Structure formats: C-alpha cells, structure tokens
Amino acid sequence: MNFALVLFLLLVATAILWVIDRFFARKRRSAEAPAPWWVEYGASFFPVILIVFGLRSFIVEPFKIPSGSMIPTLLVGDFILVNKWTYGIRLPVINKKIVSINEPARGDVMVFRYPADPSMDYIKRVVGLPGDRVEYLDKRLRINGQPVQMAPQDDYLHPDRLYYSPRFSEQLGKVEHSVLIERDVPAFVPQVLDYPFRENCTYTTAGVSCTVPPGHYFVMGDNRDSSSDSRVWGFVPDTNIVGRAFFIWFNFNDMQRIGGFH
Known part of the structure; x- marks a missing residue:
C-alpha cells in the first residue's frame, strides 16, 4: 500500500469538505445548529492531516x-x-x-x-x-x-x-x-x-x-x-x-x- 498516496487523497478529500463548510455551509446554518456529520468527521480533520502530510512529506518520516x-x-x-x-x-x-x-x-x-x-x-x-x-x-x-x-x-x-x-x-x-x-x-x-x-x-x-x-x-x-x-x-x-x-x-x-x- 502506498501510504503517501492514501494520505494525499485524504488530504484532498478533507480539504474539499473544509472549504465547503468554511465558505458555504457554515453561512447557511444558524449559530445554534450543530455541525453536520461530514464536518465533524471530515472537514475537522483537515488541519491535522495537513500537518501530518507536510511533516511526513518534507521534514521527517518514520520507518520500521x-x-x-x-x-x-x-x-x-x-x-x-x-x-x-x-x-x-x-x-x-x-x-x-x-x-x-x-x-x-x-x-x-x-x-x-x-x-x-x-x-x-x-x-x-x-x-x-x-x-x-x-x-x-x-x-x-x-x-x-x-x-x-x-x-x-x-x-x-x-x-x-x-x-x-x-x-x-x-x-x-x-x-x-x-x-x-x-x-x-x-x-x-x-x-x-x-x-x-x-x-x-x-x-x-x-x-x-x-x-x-x-x-x-x-x-x-x-x-x-x-x-x-x-x-x-x-x-x-x-x-x-x-x-x-x-x-x-x-x-x-x-x-x-x-x-x-x-
């Protein structure tokens, strides 16, 4: 399994969800409304995956x-x-x-x-x-x-x-x-x-x-x-x-x- 490719695809997917939530969906729901599931389990992981992807791709990578x-x-x-x-x-x-x-x-x-x-x-x-x-x-x-x-x-x-x-x-x-x-x-x-x-x-x-x-x-x-x-x-x-x-x-x-x- 190409872990770098899997991580990249996850990054792209969560980035798309984050953009949709940040610039479109968030403006259409009230402040009291709970975040939908795709935000909680998708868009919210984008910053974490971005950091992991950046560190692993350009700085340091673990191996066994x-x-x-x-x-x-x-x-x-x-x-x-x-x-x-x-x-x-x-x-x-x-x-x-x-x-x-x-x-x-x-x-x-x-x-x-x-x-x-x-x-x-x-x-x-x-x-x-x-x-x-x-x-x-x-x-x-x-x-x-x-x-x-x-x-x-x-x-x-x-x-x-x-x-x-x-x-x-x-x-x-x-x-x-x-x-x-x-x-x-x-x-x-x-x-x-x-x-x-x-x-x-x-x-x-x-x-x-x-x-x-x-x-x-x-x-x-x-x-x-x-x-x-x-x-x-x-x-x-x-x-x-x-x-x-x-x-x-x-x-x-x-x-x-x-x-x-x-």
Missing part, C-alpha cells in the same frame, strides 16, 4: 526496520526517523526532486524505493557514488582502487539466535561504522537479477566489480553476508531516494537503543 541486513547498526524492530530534505525537496507521491540541497555521501544510511519494486522501501548504506569503481572481492571492499580501512572488533552476539559473527570497523568517507562478515559464507554473489546497467558489473567467484553510472548509487548492508543489495539487484537511481536515516526513536525490546547512529 523489517530485516537484519543492517545489523549491527540497525536491528529488526528499530523504529527510525528519516530526514526527507537533506538530499533535496521532492514532491510527495511522485518523488520528483524540485530543490537540490545535498547529495548522498559515502557512509550515509539511506532509505530508497527498491528499484525492482518501487512500492517497497529499502534501507542500506551508501558505498559507491556516481562514477566510482566499487570492488567487493574476497570480502574486501575497494573504491577507485583504494582498499577501505577495516579493523577487527569484538565478535557480535546475535541476541535472537545466540551465535557470534565476526565484526569489523569500517571507514567509509567520514563515517566509521561496524560490519559483520561471516568466514564460512562463499564470496561469490548468487542469484543476480537482470537490472539496468548490468553491463557495468563483472561477477566472478571472488565477488563483484562495478562502475557506478551517472545519477546512481551503489549500496550495501552492514550485515554483508545477509543482505540483498546492489550486488544482487543493481544501482539505486537518484529518483528513488527517500532520505537519510539518522535516529532510532523506539524499540520495544531495548529502550537503550534510542538515539542517533552512524
């Missing part, structure tokens, strides 16, 4: 993390906030950019419409910018021929499954974050989809090498061996960008997770 592809940065069940204007102002529903502000940077955690099915929202970390040569070979990341800095950390304990994964610190641009890389999972990418600019990528048993086309981004999950990302379904076009994730505002299982993240 549905999968473990961004562990250990984001866990299943995290409720996060997404900055809607940091990459530019876009028209609601059609997501067309009308004002450019900033461009995604390496290391940003970005929410976008899944290229293979734009009705779905995905969240991954930006790894490659337009024009970059991104290589993920033998589970080592290189950008434009330069290895990305990595350092081992303490193993990560998955609280739901009670097993450990090797954890590393990775430096992408100005952002230092943690990634999980399983030692016993093969390096090659299985089940690659047919996607636009597929010819920009080369797949081998060691992994994948891609040149990011103009206006697109290469994204990956922090849980490297449990993430369906640009290695599988290709590049994220600028037109699919929703915003930058920046804050965990709730988690039913762990209130200590509330706060900002990298």
